[in-house]
Amino acid sequence: MSEPTADLQAAAAQAAELRAQLQHHAHLYYVLDAPALPDAEYDRLFQQLQALEAAHPELLTPDSPTQRIIGRVLDGFAPVRHAVAMLSIRTETDTTAAGATAFDERVRRELALPPEASPVEYNAELKFDGLAINLRYEHGVLVQAATRGDGETGEDVTQNIRTIGQVPLRLLGAADTLPPVLEVRGEVYMRRDDFERLNERQREKGEKTYINPRNTAAGAVRQLDPAITAQRPLSFFAYGLGEVQGWNRPATHSATLDALAAFGIPVCADRAVALGAEGLVAFHAAMGAQRDALPFDIDGVVYKVNSVELQQRLGFVTREPRWAVAHKYPAQEQLTRLNGIDIQVGRTGKLTPVAKLEPVFVGGTTVSNATLHNVFELRRKGVRVGDTVIVRRAGDVIPEVVGRVMEGAPGPRMPYVPNFRQPRACPVCGSRVLRERGGMDHRCTGGLFCAAQRKQALLHFAGRRAMDVEGLGDKLVDQLVDGGLIRTLPELYKLGVAKLIELERLGEKSAANLVAGLEKSKQTTFARFLYALGIRHVGETTAKDLARHFGGIDRLMAASVDELLQVNDVGPVVAQSIRAFFDQPHNVEVVEQLRAAGIHWPEQAAALGPQPLAGKTLVLTGTLPTLSRDEAKALIEAAGGKVSGSVSKKTNYVVAGEEAGSKLDKARELGVPVLDEAGLQALLHAEA
């Protein structure tokens, strides 16, 4: 072939420049979660590169960002022999602090450390719940990705892994400084929000939902068609190394992870260098407390001796290193038998199918009831009485049945009970059941006529965050309602000790306690009272906003939908729900009777004036000349506005002061109006 023409040289230089830019922005976007380019601009660069590569196919490189989703449907995965075996780690089954202490003691014993020797340094990290992957980079370019397989031989899943935006196709750094061979090991997983969105899409399409993020991630990596993998939102975290050539690896595991992060590889920030057993115990406790708030599932933490030299001294037993251990948390999912399905009626009449389970220990407690959400979920999950089901309980979340185990269900299965498919009558009061248009929920229309709704309304009313009536629990509410003592909320305050002790199993002391609790609850706040009424869509925050806005119940009861819409965060659905509630004469009567019974609250300062910033979102950046950040925020909120931490297309104004940073750039980029303090003051004092 002829010498490269000047044209081709220019194209090559331009392609290299575009790739570098796209790589940089992909790293900011996927790995650091801090995009610096609007999506449209990224797309434009991407298309430019695509056009260039189409015109000059000889310029195409395997690490080009255009090569992520290119692949063909495979018949199967080719085997990959690991250069360095992919080991597993020992699991400390004791989920208490003792698990961490036991590991530290073992390490000290095996290193023959005397008791007075200083504590061993560990790197503590999370145990991600996904699928282990080995990424092989040669001179900085991703050349192969393989699953663990049996540890010696895995499967070649390169074309699937390439579709994961977080996995760099090329490492950051100058080509001549990158190691000839660097194998990075880590976990492919799925974030919970990505999993929920994926299931949401499945639901919209009327397709089967996935059971949990872990299985979904593992399944996606082992898809023969990379186009399908590309549609699954997968993420990746590195936690170690495989084969390395020509790289002076750092002397500790923690520094190794830092070095991987500098290469542009995602490394989880929730890790710590921990000293001795004490440090490990603290990490285990801290992560245990945060576990449910993490954006992804973990089933424990992993401790690793930090010094590579000590790791080598410790070595391996069979296929597990002596220098690492997994320390688990109590499992959040368990299998059990579904003994029955009940339909429960909630406070607002919502019908919820509830699974009656063979009691099982999960997420730290024994669970015997779990929600099945609604009849559509019930149908989609296809669970029937007698099935073995997966029960999940994470943190304070209500336990739920996630699905059933397909295998090993011998014999014929129980039929569906028709009433679950299309409930028409309330199982408690027999009233008609309606389904809101387009909604998933069925509701009993019985209102307070329905004993189930009445019980829930009472419990809500008496709840700690509402009227806070001490001594009124579910058992007592059941008795009061079933015994016909209470039909409406105000009747609560007519209960006397004499009447109460007629109830079976209620002693004089409990009766007196309840009466005292009721008396005490009469002194309350407007917001609590409003919340206690149980108006649909009026939660605690909305109740507070309404109380602040209207100042008094009479003004609120008289407010039109338009007036209600002026309140912070109140949209049409909430406004209509409030209006509909007070349009019912019996609800107004309930309010009057409760006030007549003596419920009172300190009158609030005159209702707020106009709300010129109602419905507006503002972002503050930099230092304002006279107002502090908190003062500016308070003024904006008092004017009905919201303050957000990041600029998006939905931001109405950015208020910028001295040394404003990237938020100001972003505002300019998106064309969001930018104000100074004087501009903000003008807005605050504008007529609504």
Ligand code: IVH
């Ligand atoms: S280290 C030689 N660190 O847990 C040590 N593994 O048996 C090799 N895992 O399936 C593993 N998070 O994929 C390590 N922070 C972490 C991990 C982790 C999850 C997985 C790993 C493997 C299993 C360990």
